[in-house]
Amino acid sequence: MRALAFAVLLVACKGADAPEARCEDKCTAKVASNCSSKQCARGCAFILDRIVEREDDNVLACVGKAKGCDDPTWAECAVAVGVHASGAPPTNVQSIAPAPDKSDDE
Helix, strand or coil, rough: CCHHHHHHHHHHHHCCCHHHHHHHHHHHHHHCCCCCCHHHCCCCHCCCHHHHHHHHHHHHHHHHHHHCCHHHHHHHHHCCHHHHHHCCCCCCCCCCCCCCCCCCCC
């Protein structure tokens, strides 16, 4: 019974409307000359955070221009888009470190 419930949940999570599935469809359509459907599925799973940030089209464009479709290519393209392109954290995120204590100044 548990196996059946797990299978139903797995199918529901990987449904056609799931963001990852939409990314795979876009990848297969736009990057077919560079990536196989298996590579698209792996790449889209690899860039889930960029899909959530709505940067998947930019990542796919980068992968389409690249010479390969391996994990390093997906990673390089994922860090080259959006707020991550500069290599720094987003500027709208406040630091979690506390402010320096002014009483420590000598």
